[in-house]
Each structure stands twice: as C-alpha cells, then as structure tokens.
Amino acid sequence: MKKITAIIGSPRKSGRTQKVAKMFGENINKFVNADIEYVYLKDYNINTCTGCEACLKKGEEYCPLKDDISILFNKMKEADGIIIASPNYSLQVSSITKIFFDRLAYVFHRPCFFHRAWIPIIVEGAYGGKSILKYLNSLGSFWGFDVCKGACFTLPVNEVMKRKTEKINAELNKRARTFSKVLTAEKPPVPSFKRLFMFRLIRTFHKNNPSKEFVKDYQYYKKQGWFDSQYYYDTNLGILKRIVGKIADKFSLMQAKKNN
Ligand SMILES: Cc1cc2nc3c(=O)[nH]c(=O)nc-3n(C[C@H](O)[C@H](O)[C@H](O)COP(=O)(O)O)c2cc1C
Numbered sequence: 001m002k003k004i005t006a007i008i009g010s011p012r013k014s015g016r017t018q019k020v021a022k023m024f025g026e027n028i029n030k031f032v033n034a035d036i037e038y039v040y041l042k043d044y045n046i047n048t049c050t051g052c053e054a055c056l057k058k059g060e061e062y063c064p065l066k067d068d069i070s071i072l073f074n075k076m077k078e079a080d081g082i083i084i085a086s087p088n089y090s091l092q093v094s095s096i097t098k099i100f101f102d103r104l105a106y107v108f109h110r111p112c113f114f115h116r117a118w119i120p121i122i123v124e125g126a127y128g129g130k131s132i133l134k135y136l137n138s139l140g141s142f143w144g145f146d147v148c149k150g151a152c153f154t155l156p157v158n159e160v161m162k163r164k165t166e167k168i169n170a171e172l173n174k175r176a177r178t179f180s181k182v183l184t185a186e187k188p189p190v191p192s193f194k195r196l197f198m199f200r201l202i203r204t205f206h207k208n209n210p211s212k213e214f215v216k217d218y219q220y221y222k223k224q225g226w227f228d229s230q231y232y233y234d235t236n237l238g239i240l241k242r243i244v245g246k247i248a249d250k251f252s253l254m255q256a257k258k259n260n
Pocket residue numbers: 010011012014015016017018087088089090091092123124125126127128129155156
C-alpha cells in the first residue's frame with residue numbers, strides 16, 4: 001500500500017480544486033493500491049515567513065514561528081507521493097500555498113524528499129496555469145522529489161466542470177498512470193544533465209568554501225556523504241554524465257577559490 005498526501009491549497013473546501021484532486025485520487029487507485037490523505041492547508045495554522053533566515057543559516061529548528069508547519073512537513077516526509085493542488089490566484093498558486101512553500105524554503109538548501117513522487121494540479125478560471133505548473137515542477141525538483149508532469153484545468157464555473165467531467169477524467173487518468181509508475185519505481189530516476197550539473201556545482205562549492213553564514217548547509221551535505229558522492233543518491237551515470245559531473249566540479253572549484 002502506497003501512502004499519498006494530497007495537499008489542497010484552495011481556501012474553499014467545496015471548490016473545484018478539491019474536486020479535481022479527489023477525482024485524481026480515484027484515478028490513482030485504478031493503478032495502485034494507495035491510501036490518500038487529503039490535507040487542506042486552510043485547516044492548519046501556518047504563519048507567514050518573517051524573513052529572519054534562521055532556518056536557512058542555522059537550521060529549521062531555530063524558526064521562531066511555532067505553528068503547524070512541522071505537522072505538514074512530517075506528512076510529506078511520511079508519504080510515498082505528494083499531490084499539490086492549488087487554484088490559480090493572480091497567475092500564481094494561492095497565497096496560503098505560497099506561505100506554506102516559503103516556510104519550507106530551507107528545503108531548497110537541504111533537499112530531503114528523494115524517492116518520493118510529486119505531481120502538481122492547477123485549477124483556474126481562465127488563464128495562466130501552465131506557467132504555475134512549470135514553477136511547481138521546478139520547486140518539486142529542487143526539493144528532491146521525482147517530479148511527474150502535472151495538469152492544469154480551466155474551469156470558470158461549476159457548469160463547465162460538469163460538462164467537461166469526461167474530458168477531465170481522461171486527462172487525470174493519463175497523469176495517474178504516470179504518477180503510479182513513479183510511485184512504484186524501485187529506484188529514483190537517473191538525473192538529467194541539468195540536475196546533475198546543479199548538484200555538482202552546489203556540493204563542490206560547499207565542500208571547498210565552507211560558509212560561515214550557511215553552516216547548516218555545509219554540515220548537512222557532509223552528513224549525507226554528498227561531498228564524495230556522484231549525486232544525491234546512488235545512481236548509474238553513463239560516461240557522458242560522469243564527464244559532465246567532473247566539468248561541473250572543476251568549474252565550481254574555480255569559483256570557490258575565487259570566492260576565498
Ligand atoms: C483571488 C482570485 C484570483 C484569481 N486569479 C485567477 C487568475 O489569475 N487566472 C485564472 O485563470 N483564474 C483566476 N481565478 C479563478 C480561480 O482560479 C478559479 O475560480 C478556481 O476554480 C478557484 O478554485 P476553487 O474552486 O477551488 O476555489 C482567481 C480567483 C480568485 C478568487
């Protein structure tokens with residue numbers, strides 16, 4: 001049984017976002033036996049980040065805001081897959097979803113969600129959702145997730161949703177098939193050239209330029225064994241990727257020396 005956390009970022013608990021997320025859940029269960037928990041961000045107390053940077057520099061345990069963010073983080077950590085469903089609000093995710101992301105911004109520095117599937121779903125009235133999907137794919141990838149291409153649904157009113165139910169279901173079924181494959185994969189994917197290059201740039205820089213400001217990042221990378229690994233996790237890099245990794249290491253070392 002796979003565990004999935006569906007995070008719903010709509011402030012409306014009976015809106016179209018949750019409806020589409022639940023339809024997606026039903027489709028997932030056609031491919032894989034999954035226990036899906038629907039988590040409404042609006043039910044949790046999540047304070048707005050004050051920008052103190054304590055989580056980035058010293059560690060998330062130094063965040064002065066005491067609220068429900070760690071409950072949500074743990075739900076993500078315990079899941080095999082995450083569905084992140086948000087309405088399009090002013091060409092972005094809803095404000096509550098963005099507040100949630102900001103509170104976990106330290107994960108950009110210290111990614112931790114490896115070998116977990118991630119899929120975004122956007123529901124909108126008219127326009128702009130495609131670029132939100134891009135943003136969410138990028139965010140998931142930075143946080144370490146195995147990212148599945150999400151979907152955007154343009155549904156201005158409930159009438160349209162009713163009329164389009166079959167079409168929506170067909171699209172969700174396609175995405176659910178891919179999501180289930182990633183969810184049940186034995187190993188995380190071999191990284192793309194871009195992801196590999198980024199990892200090697202960052203880790204070689206940390207290794208050779210231990211920042212006094214970002215101590216926690218240095219310690220985290222060291223503890224994970226990333227100063228000596230090919231990638232975040234064990235993976236089979238072909239010859240070309242190994243060469244690219246070495247080039248990134250060299251380039252980053254030069255930058256670190258310049259910085260020193
Ligand atoms: C504050 C606000 C901003 C919105 N901005 C956009 C937008 O930029 N583009 C768009 O296509 N729809 C926009 N919409 C429409 C919603 O995305 C759409 O109604 C969606 O279904 C709302 O999700 P819900 O049904 O779960 O509440 C906006 C709605 C609200 C309330």
